[in-house]
Amino acid sequence: MRALQLIADRRLEAVDIPAPPAPALGEVTLRIKAVALNHIDVWGWRGMAFAKRNLPLTIGAEASGEVEAVGPGVSNLMPGQLVSIYGARTCGLCRACREGRDNLCEHVSGVHGFHLDGFAQEKINLPARLLVPAPPGVDAIGAAVAPVTFGTVEHMLFDNARLEPGETILVHAGGSGIGSAALQLAKKMGCTVITTVGSNDKIEKAKALGADHVINYREDRFEGVVRKLTKKRGVDVVFEHVGADTWAGSMLSLKRGGRLVTCGSTSGVSAQMNLMQLFQQQLKLLGSFGCRMENMANAMQKMAAGLVHPVIDTQVDFEGIDAALKRMEGRDVFGKIILTVG
Numbered sequence: 131m132r133a134l135q136l137i138a139d140r141r142l143e144a145v146d147i148p149a150p151p152a153p154a155l156g157e158v159t160l161r162i163k164a165v166a167l168n169h170i171d172v173w174g175w176r177g178m179a180f181a182k183r184n185l186p187l188t189i190g191a192e193a194s195g196e197v198e199a200v201g202p203g204v205s206n207l208m209p210g211q212l213v214s215i216y217g218a219r220t221c222g223l224c225r226a227c228r229e230g231r232d233n234l235c236e237h238v239s240g241v242h243g244f245h246l247d248g249f250a251q252e253k254i255n256l257p258a259r260l261l262v263p264a265p266p267g268v269d270a271i272g273a274a275v276a277p278v279t280f281g282t283v284e285h286m287l288f289d290n291a292r293l294e295p296g297e298t299i300l301v302h303a304g305g306s307g308i309g310s311a312a313l314q315l316a317k318k319m320g321c322t323v324i325t326t327v328g329s330n331d332k333i334e335k336a337k338a339l340g341a342d343h344v345i346n347y348r349e350d351r352f353e354g355v356v357r358k359l360t361k362k363r364g365v366d367v368v369f370e371h372v373g374a375d376t377w378a379g380s381m382l383s384l385k386r387g388g389r390l391v392t393c394g395s396t397s398g399v400s401a402q403m404n405l406m407q408l409f410q411q412q413l414k415l416l417g418s419f420g421c422r423m424e425n426m427a428n429a430m431q432k433m434a435a436g437l438v439h440p441v442i443d444t445q446v447d448f449e450g451i452d453a454a455l456k457r458m459e460g461r462d463v464f465g466k467i468i469l470t471v472g
Contacts, residue, residue: 133251135186139177153201160195163270165469190250191243194273213261214273233420267434280429281421291391295320297366310441353379374398441465
């Protein structure tokens with residue numbers, strides 16, 4: 131069967147690998163349906179791996195699959211069922227795992243597609259406990275974007291930032307995958323949404339998703355516009371995932387007592403901060419990584435109810451992967467790029 135593997139920095143190849151054996155105890159065999167590309171794929175592709183890894187490595191951290199076979203002891207899944215795949219290999223035994231706090235696993239082996247072989251392959255055997263069934267009304271693409279694109283946002287906004295109806299939120303990069311998800315989720319719960327984009331052609335697209343105000347950060351200092359829009363009050367929540375380039379402006383955009391939640395650092399991992407601003411304004415900084423499997427289930431229920439939907443930029447096959455990653459690196463996308471397998 132075919133798999134898409136990283137051979138060296140910026141070198142990906144479609145290769146033949148052995149098909150998986152019959153599923154073992156507690157496992158299922160999945161036929162991968164769709165892989166959603168993320169910045170973690172860009173980091174790995176250009177050599178920004180922050181942990182030891184062995185090449186070649188099958189890429190793909192976010193995907194959906196169809197159950198092809200179930201192993202002994204699996205009773206909650208059946209062949210033909212569509213599932214969303216949790217992207218980290220957790221232990222399932224520690225206290226955090228037992229309590230449903232999956233992203234705080236004490237013995238996690240790594241993230242698929244970054245530390246461990248990922249999902250850009252035709253079939254794979256996985257523990258059944260890492261699979262979340264897709265409800266009726268959710269297709270393979272919806273299930274593929276539940277773990278990172280929507281699950282991460284659910285965890286950021288609701289578990290960590292505790293976003294409430296009527297609040298005002300600044301969502302950075304509304305044209306990105308998680309930005310487009312955050313924009314929709316915040317708007318559907320009754321928040322005023324301000325978002326940033328990098329080009330004028332993305333403004334109307336962001337407004338169509340529900341943004342109340344859209345700022346082209348290449349033309350205006352977004353923090354100045356935010357202060358003006360909020361009559362110098364600032365926003366209740368900033369949804370951060372850009373990092374160094376936006377950090378100072380994000381802090382200035384917060385109201386007194388506001389919350390900044392961050393899950394990423396695509397523009398750099400280090401930023402300076404005014405500590406007096408932090409404590410005098412009583413700001414709250416919240417780090418957020420990954421999601422709980424419950425977040426994935428909640429996201430798919432909202433998709434099934436028609437409250438939110440995946441925003442798809444393009445679909446590519448294995449041959450189109452390099453161009454897709456270059457576009458993501460240059461932020462020349464609106465929504466998700468989906469990799470089709472097989």
